[in-house]
Amino acid sequence: xxxxxxPSTSGTTKDSSGRWSKYTGQxxxxxxxxxxxxxxxxxxxxxxxxxxxxxxxxxxxETLIGRLNHVCFIIPxxxxxxxxxxxxxxxxxxxxxxVKLSDRAKxxxxxxxxxxxxxxxxxxxxxxxxxxxxxxxxxxxxxxxIGGFSPHTGVGWRYEFTEGQHKTFTLNCKEFIGLVVDxxxxxxxxxxxxxxxxxxxxxxxxxxxxxxxxxxxxPDEQPIHDxxxxxxxxxxMKMNACNYSQHLPGSENVVxxxxxxxxxxxxxxxxTMLTSLDASLSPSMIKIVQVPDNLICxxxxxxxxxxxxxxxxxxxxxxxxxxxxxxxxxSTERDTMRTPSWKNSVRLNDYASAVLSCMQKDEVTLxxxxxxxxxWQALPERPSIMWRRPSSAIISGAQ
Numbered sequence: 001x002x003x004x005x006x007p008s009t010s011g012t013t014k015d016s017s018g019r020w021s022k023y024t025g026q027x028x029x030x031x032x033x034x035x036x037x038x039x040x041x042x043x044x045x046x047x048x049x050x051x052x053x054x055x056x057x058x059x060x061x062e063t064l065i066g067r068l069n070h071v072c073f074i075i076p077x078x079x080x081x082x083x084x085x086x087x088x089x090x091x092x093x094x095x096x097x098x099v100k101l102s103d104r105a106k107x108x109x110x111x112x113x114x115x116x117x118x119x120x121x122x123x124x125x126x127x128x129x130x131x132x133x134x135x136x137x138x139x140x141x142x143x144x145x146i147g148g149f150s151p152h153t154g155v156g157w158r159y160e161f162t163e164g165q166h167k168t169f170t171l172n173c174k175e176f177i178g179l180v181v182d183x184x185x186x187x188x189x190x191x192x193x194x195x196x197x198x199x200x201x202x203x204x205x206x207x208x209x210x211x212x213x214x215x216x217x218x219p220d221e222q223p224i225h226d227x228x229x230x231x232x233x234x235x236x237m238k239m240n241a242c243n244y245s246q247h248l249p250g251s252e253n254v255v256x257x258x259x260x261x262x263x264x265x266x267x268x269x270x271x272t273m274l275t276s277l278d279a280s281l282s283p284s285m286i287k288i289v290q291v292p293d294n295l296i297c298x299x300x301x302x303x304x305x306x307x308x309x310x311x312x313x314x315x316x317x318x319x320x321x322x323x324x325x326x327x328x329x330x331s332t333e334r335d336t337m338r339t340p341s342w343k344n345s346v347r348l349n350d351y352a353s354a355v356l357s358c359m360q361k362d363e364v365t366l367x368x369x370x371x372x373x374x375x376w377q378a379l380p381e382r383p384s385i386m387w388r389r390p391s392s393a394i395i396s397g398a399q
Contacts, residue, residue: 032122033074040120043067047109047116055100058092065089071115074123076242077233078115079214081108104226111230118237126196127242133200134192138248138358139182140204140256141174143314147259148182149286151359153189156271157182158259159291165299167313168306173224175205177302178260179212179245180232181295187239189289197241204250212245223305231298254321254354261319269328273321273340274359277352285359321351 035043046064050056065085072079084105092099101109137150144166147158159181161169169177179201190197203209211229236243250257255274262270267288275281328338342348 031125033119033125033128034122035071035116035119037120039067040116044113044116047112050101051106051109055098056088056092057098058089058096061085061089061092061099068112071112071119074119074128075115075237076128076213077236078112080229080233081111081115084108104223107230111233114234114237124196124240126198127240130244131198133198133244134194135186135190135197136200136202137182137186138202138253138256139175139179140250140253140260141171141178142257142260142317143171143174144316145260145263146174146178146181147256148178148185149255149259149358150182150186150189153186153191154285154287155186155189156255156259156286156288157185157291158263158288159296159299160263162303163313165303168303169224172205172207173222173228175203175208176211176225176228177299179203179205179208180228180235181291181299183232183243184235184295185289185291187235187241195240197239199241199243199245201243201245202248202253203245204248204253206247209245209247212243221307223307224302227302227305252354252357254319254351255358258319258321261317262322263316264318265322269338269340272338273325274355276339277348277355281355281359324348324351 043064046060046067050060050064065082068078068082068085072082084102085108088099088101088105135150135152137148137152139146139148141147145158145160147156149156161174183199183201187197187199201209201212211225212232258270258274262273265273271283271286271288275283275285324343325340326343327341329341330338
């Protein structure tokens with residue numbers, strides 16, 4: 001790997017995000033790590049050869065694994081896609097013969113061509129250092145749907161599964177899909193001008209949070225998880241983003257629990273229900289958008305990848321918050337916006353606190369325990385795949 005820089009004394013140049021920057025009398029550095037063109041060509045050619053060859057010897061697989069391991073240091077998302085290749089290497093070593101790559105291994109290698117191309121163009125240090133998140137969002141899943149919300153964008157969304165998707169996807173799989181869909185939607189509405197976003201996604205599924213950083217699922221039994229991980233990796237490359245997600249208790253994830261369950265309520269009713277809990281909340285703080293057609297088509301394609309085993313049909317259940325509504329009332333006859341009346345006003349204080357926590361633009365303080373975290377350790381806990389940088393600032397042109 002090499003670091004890229006553009007020394008000069010005056011003029012203009014493009015920074016690593018492609019934007020024009022001005023400098024005068026100082027050296028301008030892009031702060032990138034890049035794969036030299038000769039290595040990019042040699043390694044890409046080897047992958048292309050592996051994709052066309054019927055079977056590969058152990059030595060070829062071991063060489064390729066060693067090369068790709070170098071790229072994993074600067075593209076953490078790429079670590080997901082070494083498992084199949086390593087499994088093929090172990091099989092070849094055990095049999096002391098040639099081994100045929102599986103279809104999943106070939107799919108991973110085709111993704112690796114994109115990783116190598118990105119590494120050749122240069123990876124900004126902002127994507128691999130540990131820094132403060134630029135956007136927070138929450139996601140959740142129920143048996144019948146998924147939903148998400150970000151206090152930074154004010155955007156909420158929800159998607160109701162078809163009966164086939166309901167029975168095909170496991171609950172943890174639905175959580176994984178929901179978080180990735182939320183990442184795509186929130187990035188489209190991200191108000192931050194940061195060219196290298198750092199996403200903090202809160203989820204009450206520890207498995208989902210872990211899958212964003214590592215692949216500990218079994219591809220044979222969970223092919224959908226494998227495809228969701230590939231989709232997420234491509235999205236992160238497209239956004240020049242890094243991921244830093246955390247777990248929070250389900251009792252604190254009230255807003256998106258409603259989005260993923262309460263399909264019996266209209267968008268206006270859902271917004272009114274959530275914002276009626278506290279006087280500081282306003283319906284203008286939430287905008288519910290439709291899930292884009294391309295994401296709906298993608299979810300439908302995931303259903304086709306499912307194994308023959310299917311989940312049994314589960315009964316629909318509203319969120320705990322919606323279950324506490326005894327009716328809807330209007331303050332005036334002309335008022336078209338109805339407000340909920342509650343069965344138990346005492347319990348609402350707990351829900352109001354959780355909703356406020358999700359809807360406030362709280363800043364994450366490095367080294368301090370966040371009240372939403374399940375862990376008692378300092379939050380954010382540094383991910384093992386990222387390097388720590390003491391500054392929260394974005395690295396740009398610097399002396």
